[in-house]
Amino acid sequence: MVRMEDLDPQHWIQWCPGCGNFGIVTAMRKAIAESNIDPKDVVVVSGIGCSGKTPHYVKTYGFEAIHGRAVAVAMGIKLANPELHVIVNTGDGDNYGIGLNHWVQNMRRNLDIVHIAHNNHIYALTKGQAAPTTPFMEKTSSTPHGNPEMPINPLAIAIASGASFVARSYAGDLQHLAEMIKKGLAHKGYAFIDVLQPCVSMYPKMSYDYYKEHIYYLENHDPTDKEKAMELAMKQQDKIPIGIFYQNDKAYSIHEFYEDIHENTPAAKHDISNIDIQDIIEEYL
Amino acid sequence: MEEIAVKIGGPAGSGVMSLGKMVGKLFQLYGWHIIIYDEHPSLIVGGHNISYVRASTSPIYAHRNYEHILVALDKPTYELHHKELKEPALIVSDESIASDLSGNVVASPLSKIANDLGSLRYYNSAAFGVVAKLLGAKKQDVKKVIEKTFGKKGEKVVKTNQDAALKAYDSIDKSYFSLKKLNNKFMLIGGNDAASLGAIKAGIKYLGQYPMTPASSILSTIAKYEKSKKIVVKQTEDELAAMNSIIGAAFAGARAMTATSGGGFALMTEALGMAGMAEVPIVVIESQRGSPSTGMPTHTEQGDLRFVMHASQGEFPRVVMAPGDVEEAYYMVFEAFNLAELIQSPVIVLMDKYLASTIQSVPVFKTNLMVDRGKLLSEEQASKIKEYKRYEVTEDGTSWRALPSYPNCMHVASSYEHDETGFTTEDSEERIKQMNKRMKKLALIPKEVYAPKFYGNRDADVRLICWGSTKLPCLEAQQILKEKGIDVLVVHYPFIVPFPYDETVRLLSQTGKRNIVVEQNYLAQFRGVIREQTGFYVDEVILRYDGREVTPEEIVEKVVNNG
Numbered sequence: 001m002v003r004m005e006d007l008d009p010q011h012w013i014q015w016c017p018g019c020g021n022f023g024i025v026t027a028m029r030k031a032i033a034e035s036n037i038d039p040k041d042v043v044v045v046s047g048i049g050c051s052g053k054t055p056h057y058v059k060t061y062g063f064e065a066i067h068g069r070a071v072a073v074a075m076g077i078k079l080a081n082p083e084l085h086v087i088v089n090t091g092d093g094d095n096y097g098i099g100l101n102h103w104v105q106n107m108r109r110n111l112d113i114v115h116i117a118h119n120n121h122i123y124a125l126t127k128g129q130a131a132p133t134t135p136f137m138e139k140t141s142s143t144p145h146g147n148p149e150m151p152i153n154p155l156a157i158a159i160a161s162g163a164s165f166v167a168r169s170y171a172g173d174l175q176h177l178a179e180m181i182k183k184g185l186a187h188k189g190y191a192f193i194d195v196l197q198p199c200v201s202m203y204p205k206m207s208y209d210y211y212k213e214h215i216y217y218l219e220n221h222d223p224t225d226k227e228k229a230m231e232l233a234m235k236q237q238d239k240i241p242i243g244i245f246y247q248n249d250k251a252y253s254i255h256e257f258y259e260d261i262h263e264n265t266p267a268a269k270h271d272i273s274n275i276d277i278q279d280i281i282e283e284y285l
Numbered sequence: 286m287e288e289i290a291v292k293i294g295g296p297a298g299s300g301v302m303s304l305g306k307m308v309g310k311l312f313q314l315y316g317w318h319i320i321i322y323d324e325h326p327s328l329i330v331g332g333h334n335i336s337y338v339r340a341s342t343s344p345i346y347a348h349r350n351y352e353h354i355l356v357a358l359d360k361p362t363y364e365l366h367h368k369e370l371k372e373p374a375l376i377v378s379d380e381s382i383a384s385d386l387s388g389n390v391v392a393s394p395l396s397k398i399a400n401d402l403g404s405l406r407y408y409n410s411a412a413f414g415v416v417a418k419l420l421g422a423k424k425q426d427v428k429k430v431i432e433k434t435f436g437k438k439g440e441k442v443v444k445t446n447q448d449a450a451l452k453a454y455d456s457i458d459k460s461y462f463s464l465k466k467l468n469n470k471f472m473l474i475g476g477n478d479a480a481s482l483g484a485i486k487a488g489i490k491y492l493g494q495y496p497m498t499p500a501s502s503i504l505s506t507i508a509k510y511e512k513s514k515k516i517v518v519k520q521t522e523d524e525l526a527a528m529n530s531i532i533g534a535a536f537a538g539a540r541a542m543t544a545t546s547g548g549g550f551a552l553m554t555e556a557l558g559m560a561g562m563a564e565v566p567i568v569v570i571e572s573q574r575g576s577p578s579t580g581m582p583t584h585t586e587q588g589d590l591r592f593v594m595h596a597s598q599g600e601f602p603r604v605v606m607a608p609g610d611v612e613e614a615y616y617m618v619f620e621a622f623n624l625a626e627l628i629q630s631p632v633i634v635l636m637d638k639y640l641a642s643t644i645q646s647v648p649v650f651k652t653n654l655m656v657d658r659g660k661l662l663s664e665e666q667a668s669k670i671k672e673y674k675r676y677e678v679t680e681d682g683t684s685w686r687a688l689p690s691y692p693n694c695m696h697v698a699s700s701y702e703h704d705e706t707g708f709t710t711e712d713s714e715e716r717i718k719q720m721n722k723r724m725k726k727l728a729l730i731p732k733e734v735y736a737p738k739f740y741g742n743r744d745a746d747v748r749l750i751c752w753g754s755t756k757l758p759c760l761e762a763q764q765i766l767k768e769k770g771i772d773v774l775v776v777h778y779p780f781i782v783p784f785p786y787d788e789t790v791r792l793l794s795q796t797g798k799r800n801i802v803v804e805q806n807y808l809a810q811f812r813g814v815i816r817e818q819t820g821f822y823v824d825e826v827i828l829r830y831d832g833r834e835v836t837p838e839e840i841v842e843k844v845v846n847n848g
Contacts, residue, residue, distance in 0.1 A: 011708055043689045045533070048700070055697045056708055061689040062697035063536060064709075065529065066559050072526040076533025076541070077689070079517045080491050084537065084689050102529075105522040261515045268538035268688065270515060272488025273656050280482060280510065281650055284472040 004033040009057040020171030020197030021050060024118060025057045027174050031181035042085045045074040047099060049091035049125050051118035068098030071106050074113050081266040082255050085185060086113040093123045096132040096152045107163035107190045109254040114184040114191045117154065120199035121206055128202040154194045155233035155245055164189035164251035167244045170215055171197040172208050176242065189253045218243030288341035289462055290351060291416060292366055295358025297325055297332040300409040305336025307413045309473055309644060310430045311422055312340035316467030321644035322348040325583055333361055342465060347761035350838050354419060356412055360385060373461045377415050391415060393456045398449055407449035414450030421460035424451060471646035476636060479611045480570060481506040483618030484542055488656055491517045491534035491541040493527040498582045499638040500544040500572040528553035535565045536698055538688040540622050544570035547589045554596040557631055561601025563698040566625035573637040575832040584832025585638035587753055587805035593633045594782055602628055602727040605782040607635040609756030611645040613779060619654055626659035628726040629683055639834040640754035660685045667691035674705040678718050682725040727783050735780035737788050745774040747844055750823065751803045752778040752811050755835060759803055762840035771844060784818045793821040801825040803835060
């Protein structure tokens with residue numbers, strides 16, 4: 001059995017005291033342990049931002065990539081060795097801004113990864129500029145007179161793009177978040193989880209207290225109903241629902257196309273010492 | 286030496302290239318040395334395309350500015366090219382336009398033959414029949430070439446095309462040449478295909494690529510073998526994803542590559558630095574075209590040399606190699622994968638449109654090549670390790686790679702500066718240690734690997750100094766000059782980084798010699814590299830930046846007329 005301690009970080013954690021990321025990384029460790037996945041078979045991939053440090057705080061393999069490209073790096077890892085459990089951690093700017101294309105395209109591919117988007121509604125590491133998720137007319141360090149852009153709707157985009165598991169959770173509820181990640185790990189296909197994350201330093205307005213008042217747990221919602229899921233994602237309401245919006249266990253995943261390549265051994269571990277190309281050479285004779 | 290050159294011209298989409306290849310295959314049956322050079326605008330249909338096939342009984346290296354047979358699939362071809370004709374100056378055309386042409390016109394009812402067989406689609410095979418007859422080829426060889434060309438499309442397609450070719454063959458009563466059968470066994474292959482084969486032989490397991498002329502056919506060629514050779518071929522959403530995903534795949538253990546042109550490479554540069562920082566071995570083919578910006582997409586240039594040498598912020602080790610011909614494209618791309626794993630850093634293979642699309646007859650590729658994966662742990666070795674440090678500081682700068690799923694070796698690969706374990710650091714001492722570790726890796730490459738190559742008499746008074754594909758026109762010019770009694774040494778640089786300092790200094794410190802750098806750009810970038818590396822300034826250059834490969838004739842003129 002894998003224990004949570006097996007995944008303990010080897011390093012002093014450099015997040016602000018009270019940061020929502022503590023909850024996220026703890027929930028991730030809990031989910032991996034409870035799913036009984038050997039840490040050596042896990043690769044945690046991140047981009048840049050506060051969320052970028054995540055791979056260092058869980059004892060697995062990891063890749064801390066450049067800003068916006070975590071999902072693209074993860075795709076390479078997972079396509080080369082589908083036996084690995086790949087967990088992507090991005091921020092909101094990282095994923096919904098600079099990296100949006102890779103996110104959408106890989107949901108379309110239904111790449112078999114778990115993607116945890118740390119959504120704190122702000123660019124925190126660079127000191128409080130507006131993010132794609134920052135509310136309309138919010139004053140930030142880059143929008144002192146108000147943010148003139150409408151915020152992005154991550155869940156609606158995910159459902160529309162073809163992710164086969166779409167959920168929202170909250171960094172302040174360890175049990176719920178760990179449960180979502182566990183379900184994501186068990187799901188075959190793109191498991192996307194938008195995580196509401198209080199940023200105590202750069203966006204204290206959306207604090208733990210704020211979320212306590214505003215979130216509610218989804219009940220009586222059928223996640224296999226895509227239209228209902230979309231309706232829920234699009235619905236304007238004061239309260240924020242958390243839970244699984246959409247799940248389809250039967251959606252085609254790109255990995256099916258490559259199955260025969262990885263038949264006995266994942267491609268990343270093929271013996272390449274003497275590839276026979278005689279048949280190809282013949283074509284040019 | 287006997288030589289025959291055939292130029293085929295017509296509107297884009299009319300099958301000019303495939304007819305060129307058929308003529309090439311015919312010469313291949315006879316064991317001749319062949320070069321096929323295509324020129325076409327960036328259009329699918331319309332525009333003027335040419336395919337130029339030159340064959341000889343002795344080695345040849347480049348296209349020339351003349352042909353013996355001009356196949357005019359339309360009238361503009363005649364107008365644009367008939368002045369290039371050399372004896373017997375044959376112009377092949379359909380009988381419908383023959384009356385508009387003057388000279389030694391060989392008219393054949395090509396469209397009638399094709400239409401009688403049911404479709405204009407057979408027009409090119411008919412034209413091929415005419416060319417074959419003029420060349421004095423045997424009917425059985427005409428049939429063989431058609432069989433090779435259309436074999437995969439089934440017996441019926443082969444048969445109809447053969448009928449078209451033979452009917453047209455019989456419509457002509459005179460042969461102007463006779464093809465001597467030589468005892469050579471050559472492959473007839475283009476630069477992109479050779480590069481693709483090099484990658485497949487090297488054990489590429491992940492190709493991430495976004496289509497971009499002139500590198501696109503690398504994607505389609507390798508994709509043909511994705512099932513049989515078990516390669517994950519992924520057309521990505523953009524070049525950012527291509528580059529970042531090959532880094533992910535290589536981190537997971539796959540030999541991984543991308544191919545692009547300058548514009549795509551520009552999008553890849555940020556991630557290129559990540560491969561340098563995280564020490565991930567990757568291979569990148571950058572196939573240059575007329576630039577800057579969108580530039581001249583289907584034309585050739587060597588304008589990206591400085592760009593690839595310095596692309597991405599900061600300093601990290603990389604190799605920049607530039608194969609000079611089709612044969613080198615195969616062996617050097619193979620070698621690129623070994624070198625990438627030796628130095629655990631990016632290797633850039635700089636090609637260009639001329640090399641990418643030029644088809645040459647080459648000795649059959651050797652396949653007994655050694656795959657060397659450098660310091661890559663096996664799972665068994667990894668399991669015995671007590672304390673693993675991915676970025677351990679070592680004598681030669683390289684440290685052992687462990688793959689995700691190996692026990693005891695968990696670590697983070699990072700785009701941040703890091704300590705020996707991979708953990709982020711901004712500590713001065715750690716930074717210096719890791720920088721020194723990375724930067725010394727290039728010294729691991731043996732000098733003989735990146736030495737320049739010398740062709741001809743080492744004592745010759747004139748030296749043509751070139752890199753990448755300009756090797757071909759330089760070698761051709763060397764032959765022409767030899768006939769004129771002028772001895773020329775061709776010095777070709779297959780590697781630019783690392784730079785072969787010793788040989789270059791030895792070469793340029795000799796006095797009383799004429800040195801001429803030949804390259805396809807405006808700024809004489811390689812001349813600048815030589816000066817930067819050695820202090821020697823080469824005062825003569827032959828530069829071309831109009832998208833066309835420098836011709837052997839231009840080089841000859843410059844040498845003969847002393848600048």
